[in-house]
Amino acid sequence: MAPDQQKLFPGTHFIATVLETAETKASMSRTIAQVYVMRAAMAGILIGVFYLANYAVIAAFVRVSPDLESVGKLVGAVVFGFALAFIYYTKSELLTSNMMITTIAVYYKRLRVLNAAWVMFLCFLGNFLGGLLIAVFAAGSSLLDGAAGEIVNHSVEVKLAYVTTDAAAVGDLFVRAILCNFLINIAMLLVYNGLVKTDGVKVIAMNVAVMLFAFLGFEHSVANTVLFTVQGLRDGIDVAAAAANVGVALVGNFIGGGILIGWYYAYANDAKRRLHQTEALTDSSEMM
Template structure:
């Protein structure tokens, strides 16, 4: 059957987390670089479609194409390893410790950022004819996104920071649901359908994805967005990474692991013997 049962799914999640931790540094960085680049292209595509059609829902419907492609090719996003890798640690898999987990996260972050930054530079070049003209409508939109989602949060102070953090939590709840849901099917079509739905939700709702933002904000700065590098890191990237780190493991990885890998004991039922004395039945 093409469907993977939840207990088997959790075993696959733990196996995937262990494999990512034990991967060589070279392979980890290359896969992360390609994931960041492909997701950045998908974000640029979605913004372009939204601007040209005037319908943000169209861009959101099409954005998951990038996520599906990078997943099917075995590339790694920071949001995905945030959810899968801790499960291998929790399951006490050989070769998996806190140092190796942090090493994996650091390498994936660096690779994702480098890939997204490469595409940001390419897109800024395209949208300005190598910085010789003002940005077109798409370029202006990317710049305005950067300002509204940095300075826009800062204008609200602590309330803005909390809002940003929660959007990061909700984002990786959805994104990691897509990563895990893809493992539930053994067919390409099933994987794509399972991924598409939660990714659509996160993008249209404007939740904060650390890797997408690695493209949007550097490109926004190159295109004249009214915010600074410090604004980007303090009022978006760092809180978004923390929110992503909380949302994926807490609402996806740990919940599935707790109820399908470390299940609680089945309840015992009381029955009565022929003499009327209660006895304990065997566990189901």
């Protein structure tokens, strides 16, 4: 008796859902590109608001006592963790999760490489524009006055040091970027795979993934882009170093989400590949 393929390869529902999502995104990027960019801009706005909230929470704990900074980082990470849920439920577009989606679509030939690249370009453009709006608001207000601004300054210094120190530091940034998007997209796998039925569990999964990457100091290309834009409008920034950081983070994020999750699960659940392998084994056994 042939084994139940659904039990052996339970990710087939996940793949089908992602492919449908990818086709919708590709259609929007071709026919109503401005709306797609607007959806991506909303994701950038949400990342900016929640990222600034993260720093405000840390500052609040530091004001009580410098010894509470680690506690503040944990609580701030939990607050920031809700950003992904807000992005998902507002149907906004985040580059890092789209890395997984477009990779799967390319694997199954639902999108060409150039189409996938166009989707991701528009998404990153929108994410940047949304972050730029938050940066303008932050520069024209007192949101980052005092301890919160000092913590942002320190965070930016740490992130830029990855690309201005030595090769080992760049490697550190690269690994942190891989792990960051691995976490984000493993959470999105739980959201899309059909096994998680309740919205509450989906929100928890997304929150935990983002909370872990924020607390552990992993590197997210979009969050860094927003943070650097905020810092640039406030106090100025080394643009070359910031661009280098984002560039390394983009590649690492793609490996973490596009390859380790997207390609991995696309390959593991490829029914046509399994059929070809089964037919090859059958032909071999018949020849013996």
